Amino acid sequence: xxxxxxxxIELVDEDRVYPGSRFSEVRDxxxxxxxxxxxxxxxxxxxxxxxxxxxxxxxxxWRGRHFLTQAAERSVDARSDLRWGPDKKGFRRxxxxxxxxxxxxxxxxxxxxxxxxxxxxxxxxxxxxxSNGGAVKRxxxxxxxxxxxxxxxTDPDHKEPLQTANFFTIDDxxxxxxxYINDVDFVNAPNVTLSNDWATSPIVMTAGxxxxxxDKDPTERQL
Numbered sequence: 001x002x003x004x005x006x007x008x009i010e011l012v013d014e015d016r017v018y019p020g021s022r023f024s025e026v027r028d029x030x031x032x033x034x035x036x037x038x039x040x041x042x043x044x045x046x047x048x049x050x051x052x053x054x055x056x057x058x059x060x061x062w063r064g065r066h067f068l069t070q071a072a073e074r075s076v077d078a079r080s081d082l083r084w085g086p087d088k089k090g091f092r093r094x095x096x097x098x099x100x101x102x103x104x105x106x107x108x109x110x111x112x113x114x115x116x117x118x119x120x121x122x123x124x125x126x127x128x129x130x131s132n133g134g135a136v137k138r139x140x141x142x143x144x145x146x147x148x149x150x151x152x153x154t155d156p157d158h159k160e161p162l163q164t165a166n167f168f169t170i171d172d173x174x175x176x177x178x179x180y181i182n183d184v185d186f187v188n189a190p191n192v193t194l195s196n197d198w199a200t201s202p203i204v205m206t207a208g209x210x211x212x213x214x215d216k217d218p219t220e221r222q223l
Contacts, residue, residue, distance in 0.1 A: 009067055009070055009071050009074065009091045009092075009094075010070035010071075010073070010074060011070070011073050011074040011077055011078055012083075014080060014083070015074060015077065015078035015079060015080045015083060016077070016078075016079065017079075017080075018079035018080060018081075018163070019161050020160075020161030020162045020163045020164075021081040021082065021161055021162065021164070022158060022159070022160075022161055022162070023125045023127070023151045023153070023156050023158065023162075024156055024157055024158075025082070026081055026082060026127050026149075027103055027127065027156070029082055030101045030103075030127070031101075049098075049136065050092075050097055067094060068094050068095075071093070071094055071095075081127075081149060081164060093131075095133055096131035096132060096133040096143070096145055097131075097133070098131060098132045098133075098136060099129045099130060099131035099132070100129070100130050101127070101128075101129060102126070102127070102128040102129070102130055102146075102148075103125075103126065103127050103128070104125075104126055105123065105124075105125060105126065105154065106122070106123065106124040106125070106126040106148075106150055107122070107123050108120050108121065108122045108123075116165075117150055117165055123154050124150040124151055124152055124153070124154070124165075125150070125151040125153060125154060125155075125156060126148050126149065126150050126151070127148060127149050127151075128146055128147065128148030128149070129146070129147050129148070130144070130145070130146050130181075131144070131145045131146070131147070132144055132145075133145070133175065138179050138180075139177055139179055140175075140177065141174065141175035141176060141177055142175045142176070142177075142178075143170055143171065143172055143173055143174060143175040143176070143190075144170065144171050144176075144178070144181065144184050144186075145168070145169060145170035145171070145186065146167075146169050146170075146186050147166070147167065147168045147169070148166070148167050149164040149165070149166050150164055150165045150166070150167070151164055152164075152165070167188070168188065169186035169187055169188050169190075170186065170187070170190040171184045171185060171186060171187070171190060172190055172191045172192070173190050173191070173192045174191075174192060
C-alpha cells in the first residue's frame with residue numbers, strides 16, 4: 001500500500017453489522033499475508049517508515065471528504081473485528097500508523113480491585129495491536145498504545161461466533177520518551193502533554209479537534 005493510498009478508511013455497512021467472530025478466523029486472517037519475514041535482512045527491503053504529517057490531518061478536506069474525520073467516526077462506531085476491504089489489503093491508519101499484531105491468552109493472576117475481565121482468575125483469548133505514533137527509536141517522544149479484543153473463551157478453535165470485549169489504551173497522546181516498552185503505563189484516559197514534543201503539536205491539536213467533534217470523551221475510552 002503506497003503512502004497516498006489509505007484504503008477504505010470510512011465507516012461502511014459491514015462495520016455496523018456484527019454477528020460476532022471466531023478467534024481462529026481473525027488470527028488466520030492476520031497472519032495469512034505477512035508483510036515481510038525479516039525487515040532489513042540481507043536481500044530484503046528495510047522497514048517502511050511513513051511519518052504522519054500535518055497534510056495527512058487535512059487530507060482531502062478541500063474535496064469534501066476529510067479522511068481523519070471519517071477514520072475517527074469509524075473507530076467510534078464500527079463493530080466489526082475484521083475490515084480488509086474489497087482488495088483484502090485493509091487500510092492505512094493516519095494516527096498510530098506503525099503496529100504489530102499480538103495474540104495470546106489474557107489472564108489476571110492477582111487481585112486488582114476490579115471486576116469483569118480485570119477480576120482475578122479471568123481468562124480470555126486476546127488479539128491485540130501494539131502501535132506507535134511519532135518517533136520509532138528508543139528515547140525519542142513516541143505515543144505507544146495497545147488496543148485489543150477479548151474473546152470469552154480459551155478454546156482457539158471455538159465454532160460459534162463470539163462477541164468480543166474491546167479495550168484501547170495509550171501512555172501519552174503526544175508521546176513520552178520512554179526507553180523500554182515494559183516501562184510504559186498504558187491507561188484508558190491518557191495525558192496530552194504538548195511540551196513532550198512541540199514539533200508534533202499541530203498534528204495532535206488537529207486530531208484533538210476532530211476527536212472532540214466525533215466523540216463526547218475524546219481522550220477517554222471505556223474498559
